[in-house]
Amino acid sequence: MAYRILIIDDEDDIREVAALSLETVAGWEVVTANSGAQGLERAIKEQPDAILLDVMMPEMDGPTTFRALRKNPATARIPVLLLTAKVQASDQRRFADLGVDAILFKPFDPLTLATQIAKALGWN
Amino acid sequence: MENRSDEIGRTGNEQSAEKNPGCSALLEAVPDGICGVDRQGLVNFANPAAARLLGLVVADLIGRPVHEILHGAADPSQPCSEDYTLRRAVCQRTAFAGEETIFRADGGSFTSKYSLTPLNGAGQSGFVLSFRDVSQRFAMDQVKDEFISTVSHELRTPLTSIRGALGLLSSGILGEVNAKAANLLRIALNNSDRLVRLINNILDLERMQSGREPLAFRAVQLGEIVGQAIEGIQPVAEAAGVLLLRDSTQVEISADADRLLQVLTNLLSNAIKFSSAGSTILVALEPGASGVTLSVVDQGRGIPADKLEAIFERFQQVDTADSRQKGGSGLGLAICRTIVLQHAGRIWAERNADQGSTFRVYLPYKPVVPTTPSRNFDAPVVQGTVLLADSHEAARPLMAAKLRRRGYRVMETATVEETLAAAHKGVDAILLDTSLDGINGWEILARLRCMDPEAHTPVVLLSVESQPALAKLPEGAEGWVATPLEEDALLNELARVFRGQGEKARVLVVEDDRDLAQVIGDVFSRETIKVELAYTRQSALDACFRFEPHLMVLDIGLPDGDGFNVVDWLRQHETLSRLPLVVYSGRELTPAQRSQLTLGSTHFLTKASVQPQELEALILTMLRNSRQAEEPLATASAG
Numbered sequence: 182m183a184y185r186i187l188i189i190d191d192e193d194d195i196r197e198v199a200a201l202s203l204e205t206v207a208g209w210e211v212v213t214a215n216s217g218a219q220g221l222e223r224a225i226k227e228q229p230d231a232i233l234l235d236v237m238m239p240e241m242d243g244p245t246t247f248r249a250l251r252k253n254p255a256t257a258r259i260p261v262l263l264l265t266a267k268v269q270a271s272d273q274r275r276f277a278d279l280g281v282d283a284i285l286f287k288p289f290d291p292l293t294l295a296t297q298i299a300k301a302l303g304w305n
Numbered sequence: 306m307e308n309r310s311d312e313i314g315r316t317g318n319e320q321s322a323e324k325n326p327g328c329s330a331l332l333e334a335v336p337d338g339i340c341g342v343d344r345q346g347l348v349n350f351a352n353p354a355a356a357r358l359l360g361l362v363v364a365d366l367i368g369r370p371v372h373e374i375l376h377g378a379a380d381p382s383q384p385c386s387e388d389y390t391l392r393r394a395v396c397q398r399t400a401f402a403g404e405e406t407i408f409r410a411d412g413g414s415f416t417s418k419y420s421l422t423p424l425n426g427a428g429q430s431g432f433v434l435s436f437r438d439v440s441q442r443f444a445m446d447q448v449k450d451e452f453i454s455t456v457s458h459e460l461r462t463p464l465t466s467i468r469g470a471l472g473l474l475s476s477g478i479l480g481e482v483n484a485k486a487a488n489l490l491r492i493a494l495n496n497s498d499r500l501v502r503l504i505n506n507i508l509d510l511e512r513m514q515s516g517r518e519p520l521a522f523r524a525v526q527l528g529e530i531v532g533q534a535i536e537g538i539q540p541v542a543e544a545a546g547v548l549l550l551r552d553s554t555q556v557e558i559s560a561d562a563d564r565l566l567q568v569l570t571n572l573l574s575n576a577i578k579f580s581s582a583g584s585t586i587l588v589a590l591e592p593g594a595s596g597v598t599l600s601v602v603d604q605g606r607g608i609p610a611d612k613l614e615a616i617f618e619r620f621q622q623v624d625t626a627d628s629r630q631k632g633g634s635g636l637g638l639a640i641c642r643t644i645v646l647q648h649a650g651r652i653w654a655e656r657n658a659d660q661g662s663t664f665r666v667y668l669p670y671k672p673v674v675p676t677t678p679s680r681n682f683d684a685p686v687v688q689g690t691v692l693l694a695d696s697h698e699a700a701r702p703l704m705a706a707k708l709r710r711r712g713y714r715v716m717e718t719a720t721v722e723e724t725l726a727a728a729h730k731g732v733d734a735i736l737l738d739t740s741l742d743g744i745n746g747w748e749i750l751a752r753l754r755c756m757d758p759e760a761h762t763p764v765v766l767l768s769v770e771s772q773p774a775l776a777k778l779p780e781g782a783e784g785w786v787a788t789p790l791e792e793d794a795l796l797n798e799l800a801r802v803f804r805g806q807g808e809k810a811r812v813l814v815v816e817d818d819r820d821l822a823q824v825i826g827d828v829f830s831r832e833t834i835k836v837e838l839a840y841t842r843q844s845a846l847d848a849c850f851r852f853e854p855h856l857m858v859l860d861i862g863l864p865d866g867d868g869f870n871v872v873d874w875l876r877q878h879e880t881l882s883r884l885p886l887v888v889y890s891g892r893e894l895t896p897a898q899r900s901q902l903t904l905g906s907t908h909f910l911t912k913a914s915v916q917p918q919e920l921e922a923l924i925l926t927m928l929r930n931s932r933q934a935e936e937p938l939a940t941a942s943a944g
Contacts (some may be wrong), residue, residue, distance in 0.1 A: 192462060198469030204425075205478050237458060266461035269454045287461050288468035288501055291475055 184304070185229060189220035189246065190235035190264070198291060199233065207295030217241025219248055224256045231302060233285075236265040236276075244279055249302070251280075256283040260302050264289070311822055342371045342421070342432040346395040349431070349606040352372045358417075358438060360409035363386055371395065371434055375407050391745045395432065407436065449674045453508055460504050468497050522672070527556045527565070527597060530590050534569035541574065546582030549573070554590040554902040558670050562643045565668075568652075571637045572601045572664050579605035580661070596650070596669035604661040613654045614689075617642045641666075648672045653714070669742070689733035690714040694724040694749075694886035695767065696742045704736075721749055728753055739768040810834045810928045813854035815845040815860075815871065816889070821912075825858060832929075842871055849881055856928055858920075859891040861902075872902050885927045887920070906931060 188211060190196050190247035200211040212222035212227050218241055224232060232250070243263060248298055250256045263276055265289040278283055283301035285294075299305050332339060338359070341350030351366040358604075359366070359374060366374055372392050373439040402420035409415070419436030475490040482490065535549050542549050569588075578587045584604040591598045608616060614619055617638045645652040649672035655663045691708055695701040696719045705715040716732065718724040720742045728735055741749060741822045753764060815838050816822035826836045837852050841844040848854070857875075861868035868888065883905035888894075891912050894902070899909055906927055910920070 192466070194463070194466035194539070195469070198466050198473070201473060201479075202469060205473065220368060266458045266465065267454060268505075271450060272454060287465040288497075289465065291469040291472040292478075293672070 182305075183208055183210055185212065185227065186228040186231050186233060186298070187212050187214065187220065187224055187229035188233045189214045189217065189223075189238075190233075190282060191215055191238045192235070195287070199289075200293065202291035202294045203298075206292055208293060217246035217249070218293070218301075220246055221253070221256070228255075229259060231282075231298060232257065232259055232261045233264045233298070234261050234281075236263055236267050236272075241262070244276075247279055247281060262298060272299060284294060337435050337437045340371065340374075340434040342395070342434055344430045345372050346372070346392075346432075348434075355436075358409075358415075358436070359407070360413070365410070371432075375405070375419075375436075377408065385833060393566055395421070398432075406440065457504060457508050460848070461501070463871070464497060464501060464504075468494075468501065471497060503636070506640060509636075509640055520564060522559050522561055525560045525562045525565065527558055527560075527590055527599065527668075528554060530565050530569060531590070531599075534566055534573055536590065537566075538570060538573045538577065541584070542577050544578050545580070547577050547580045548585045548586070550585055551588040553588060554592065556590050556592050558597060558668055559672060560648055560668060561644075568641045568644050568666065569599075570599075571641050572666075575637065576601055576603040576605065576662075576664070579603065581605065584661075593667075596667055599668065600663050601665075602657065602661065602663045604657075607656055607660060608654055608662050610656055613656070616654060617652070637750070651712075654656065660698075669729070687727065690716065692716045692718065692724065692727055692732045692735045694735065694741050695720045695738040696720065696740075697738070721752075724749065724937045725752060725756065728756060728762065735762055735764045737764055737766055739766050767871045803808060811852060811854045812836050812856050812858065812924060812928075813839060813845065813848050813852055814858045815839045815842075815868075816858070816860040817841065821860075842867075845871055848879075849884075854884070855931060856885040856887070856891065856924060858887045858924070861888060861894075863941060869898075869901055872904060875904055885931045887924060887927070 184207075184253070186209055188196050190199070190213075193215070196213045200213060203209045203211050205294075212223055212229065214223045215224050217238055220232070220234070234243050234247060238246070240247075243265070247261055247263075250259065250261060260282040262283040262285055263281050264287060265272075265276070265284045268286055269277075273284070285297055285301070289297070315581075325542045336354055337356030338357075339350075339352045340348050340355050343349045344841060348366050348369055348371055351363045353363065356363045356366060357468045361374075368557060372395070400420070400422050402418075404416065404418050407417045407419070408415045415438050417436045418439045420436065421434050423432050424430060429815065435544055471494040474482070475494050477487075513728050518711055531551055535551060543659065554634065575586070580586060580603050585603045586604075587600075589602070591600070642652050645666055645668070648668050650666060652664070652666045655665065657663055691713045693701060693705055693708070693715050695704065695717075698719070701719070702718055705717050708715045716727050718727050724737070724741065725734075735753065737749060737753075750764060750766075753762075756777040812834055814825050816825060816838070819838075819840060821839045822840065836849055836905075837854070845857075845859075849857075859868050859871060868890075872886070875884055881904075886904055886907040887904070888902050888907060888909050889912055890909070891933070893911055894909060902909075908923060908927065910923075
């Protein structure tokens with residue numbers, strides 16, 4: 182099944198590589214956003230099956246964006262996975278408290294990114 | 306009500322001042338806040354520091370509930386719950402300590418470490434509360450945490466794109482690549498993985514050593530962890546064509562399961578890396594009296610004997626041509642050692658008799674660890690293997706225990722046969738009781754030397770006689786300790802013998818008469834001494850810095866200045882001001898003159914009256930004594 186994933190990350194290269202990975206390896210459809218604000222817009226408009234959300238972004242960071250997504254009824258039910266380079270235990274505890282559906286770490290293996298997402302969300 | 310509590314307060318503080326003026330002075334001076342609290346939880350005494358830390362005066366504190374003075378000024382919309390631990394401790398009269406934010410009267414706050422202790426003496430009831438401001442330390446920790454978090458994040462971010470791009474290219478999913486290009490991609494991919502592991506490892510090590518990743522100890526079946534580790538690494542073993550075997554021993558210890566799994570995985574991964582296809586790796590558990598020894602035995606290329614300890618240092622890898630290509634950060638074993646030390650255990654490596662290496666981890670059943678692990682672990686680092694040959698059944702185990710506490714591995718023998726059998730390669734030093742088994746120690750020396758003609762293994766004699774006055778050690782012995790043993794004497798001698806190998810003693814002879822200088826120089830026929838001759842004051846001073854002598858033989862009458870001058874100059878230089886001296890003079894010196902020429906250990910000889918052999922013996926003794934004195938410093942700074 183061709184899921185639609187929204188990738189929200191301010192790093193152009195990471196967006197590109199992640200998108201390529203999901204498209205070529207899993208055949209999924211990908212839409213992207215380069216900021217939390219843009220991500221919120223795109224999520225409302227595109228209604229993706231899941232959102233890959235970066236943590237460290239200027240202006241509206243990951244957690245803030247996540248809370249906004251959950252608050253908006255149009256996006257409240259879309260599963261959100263954090264994709265983050267913040268791997269310290271103290272960071273992890275903070276993220277766990279947020280209530281996201283899963284946390285994936287950077288760097289990721291591009292050949293298994295889709296599998297990791299599917300496994301985390303109980304797909305297939 | 307208020308008047309009454311004022312009264313009580315004044316009486317409380319005044320009473321203590323009357324009864325014990327000295328005590329009162331202490332309480333005034335101590336920087337920690339100290340409050341007396343009565344049975345109802347009301348403050349009845351406060352020292353000046355308490356008032357200062359809370360932004361109040363002592364009178365304001367008296368009669369108030371202790372919880373209120375700490376949190377009373379906090380945000381009222383977030384009150385502490387009824388069963389807040391401090392309140393509960395007061396109700397239940399239990400001791401309590403913690404780290405908390407304390408709110409000052411002016412609304413400011415600081416992080417504090419505080420403790421509430423019930424008073425249980427006669428006529429005493431209530432509690433004492435003591436607290437201190439730890440916001441500085443807390444702030445430092447936070448800064449460090451943030452730094453690590455930022456660095457980690459910054460490094461990982463570009464690596465993400467690199468790793469992702471290379472992974473996709475390398476897989477061929479974007480199109481076929483020719484063989485050479487594929488190989489280059491594989492190289493790039495491997496190395497970016499290596500970089501990620503390095504980042505993980507460095508941060509891991511830093512976190513563990515900073516003590517802020519506390520271990521979670523629980524009852525652990527070591528056999529299960531072995532199983533998990535093997536299962537996890539099985540694919541790697543299969544790819545390398547290496548067979549993993551384990552024994553079926555079951556042992557339970559108190560440990561942090563995740564951390565031990567990390568250690569085992571690391572050891573297995575190393576073993577596989579350095580093993581060739583078709584070989585076997587064995588994991589065995591050997592329960593002992595107070596703990597269990599886990600061994601990972603491989604048949605690989607082995608580790609050079611002089612690297613067996615160094616590999617546990619950070620960024621050390623066995624430096625063979627392809628070991629770097631095998632990847633790895635050089636941190637794995639350092640992390641293993643940190644984890645093992647946090648379990649109050651020991652980890653070390655051995656060369657196998659036939660082929661390969663064995664890594665051993667000793668873990669106590671019930672480790673006694675400090676509650677906040679810190680950088681300076683008391684558990685010693687493995688120092689080397691000592692063979693202790695002593696037939697005194699009462700004394701030998703005590704000596705062995707002392708040595709083990711200092712980090713030495715000790716093999717004990719009680720007879721000549723056992724000693725000769727055990728004195729093989731792998732023993733770094735032999736401690737030999739001269740009355741071993743009734744035979745004179747000298748005879749065993751001869752037999753040991755037969756086995757080891759190049760004298761690679763130093764022998765230290767333990768004897769009831771005191772050290773021979775003139776460095777006349779029997780042929781073949783390196784050191785001497787007199788029994789009954791002073792623990793320090795033995796450890797120093799052992800440390801000296803371990804460290805002193807390979808380093809020649811350096812003696813600087815300052816003598817303007819060249820013939821005489823040559824004669825003196827020739828006196829040192831032993832290879833273990835390096836002699837330099839200086840004929841003038843100036844060349845002597847130059848030589849002090851360049852040659853760094855351990856001892857100086859100095860002729861008082863020099864052409865361009867005299868010996869007094871040289872000694873004065875030496876005295877002004879910190880590194881040289883304790884240099885052992887043998888002062889040669891043509892005539893007898895007066896006591897005043899002698900004291901002007903004395904630095905550290907200084908001996909005076911008149912030219913006519915001394916024989917070369919005596920000079921040699923004197924110098925050897927002085928060298929030995931000065932190195933014995935040096936060793937404790939060396940040990941302390943390396944620790």
